[in-house]
Amino acid sequence: MEIDIKLKTLRVQLRQKSKEIIDDVLNRHVSRINDKNKSKEEICVFCANKHNLTKEHVLPKWTFENCNKKFFVTEVNGSEQTYNKTTIPVCANCNNNLLASVESYIISIFNKTDLSNSFFSNEQIHNIIRWLEIIEYKFQLLEIRRKFFKSKSSQYNEYLRDIPISIMRANINYSPNKAVTQIRISQRRITEKSKASKENSLVIFKTKNENFYFFHHLNDYIFLELPKFGIALFYFYSKKFENPKDAKDKAMKIMREIYIS
Ligand SMILES: [Zn+2]
16 A cells, blocks of 8 residues: 555655764754854754755644644743744655655545444554654654743743753653653654554544644653544553553543643
């Protein structure tokens, strides 16, 4: 199938260029010395191409029906960022050919599947996982690119002015190395072909909610509610589960905590 070829190309490219992409992240966003030597030229985060760069949205526009009132709230200093600004550099081929094909495939299986009387095949579930793992990788890169700007609602320290907010996380001890390791982990996930051991980590709900709803925790989980398709997805990026029920229980617990707070 065409989708298999596109996903394979993404895996192969990323495997070949992973070091180059990480070196660019380190040089551009983590290293605080040699400012003069920093390259201004961005590279594609999926193939390291320097040409024909486009702005790729981290969450595809169709997921929330182009509503630009939605915003992401960072877990760091409560600053809000509108959806339109949440883009990363991806070359035209990766964006319009590879990633666009993955998204049209996802849209088509969501359209074709009515959870009231059918369910996704294992192969489709693996591809939904692959798609969510691409989103996680994009979030990892977005967060290392975003700086810790001043915000009314948060404490602010001048010294932290240009530190990427992905480093400002207590759960990684504010460690730049750990932030970069998480990017490597998210790259590696995409380059691993088999998703059989992760099947239970994806919880698929039927939903009647009318609003798009979304939350995401780096290297941990994503929740995506897509009213247009009557589908909600909860995926655990790093946890594995013995059975689907354990994953569902854990997802429900997190959702309750987040909805209540
Ligand atoms: Zn590319």
